[in-house]
Amino acid sequence: MHFKKIQIIPSISIIDNKITRLQQGDFAKEQVYSESPVDLAQKFEDHGITKLQLIDLDGTRKGKPVNYHVLEAIAGHTQLQVDFAGGINTDGDVNAAFDHGAKRITAATAAVKHPSEFASWVMSYGREKIVLGADTISAEGLRVAIQGWQKDTKINLFEHVEYFYSRSLKFLKTSDISKEGIVEGPSFELYRDLMEKFPGIKLIASGGVHKVEDIERLQDIGLYGVVFGRAYYEGMITLKQIEQFIAK
Helix, strand or coil: CCCCCCEEEEEEEEECCEEEEEECCEEEEEEEECCCHHHHHHHHHHCCCCEEEEEEHHHHHHCCCCCHHHHHHHHHHCCCEEEEECCCCCHHHHHHHHHCCCCEEEECHHHHHCHHHHHHHHHHHCCCCEEEECEEEHHHCCEEEECCCCEEEEEEHHHHHHHHHCCCCCEEEEEEHHHCCCCCCCCHHHHHHHHHHCCCCEEEEECCCCCHHHHHHHHHHCCCEEEECHHHHCCCCCHHHHHHHHHC
């Protein structure tokens, strides 16, 4: 077992310029936070965090990114490496994200609707810069869900990943939607299976993390990174704990 330090990646989701959390991707169940995205990003950085996921929920709904200005502000005021997601569907969207300071982009819907175009991004922008987002509902036979989970597909997660893995994909972010925002622990089995089936993939877990022990278990499985939001916003994992974990 290799114990490479797992990357800690807090998540900031934006609706109308405000930090917003959705429960299980449901726009009807949103919670808005008063802190500004830039202030929060700086706070993360002050505690030793080097990466951030920024999700443009307006962009997810619209089918094209809206909050490039928030991306630009965070990239301009911090050294954080920002992974930008939400509504990225065209080559122009990808270009604009990098122009506004993203280090990586994550796309999910585009990979389902235009697989060959998404595969071409991996080649043209480089394997380090393009992340396949493939969220699934484990309770429903590992089908991929898209458009911010508003839409189910009939696509099997493993077949979907295989298509891109065989075309040089390096980064994969997977969330088990049934675990998202309900803090019962991540889908450890699912992540173990993915790591086994796709050797060398840089797997990023998302959803269900609610204590530092979850992060340690994911690290033991060999994951590249872990994204969390609600656990931080609701005080289940503190920045102090994160700082100690990073320093270990």
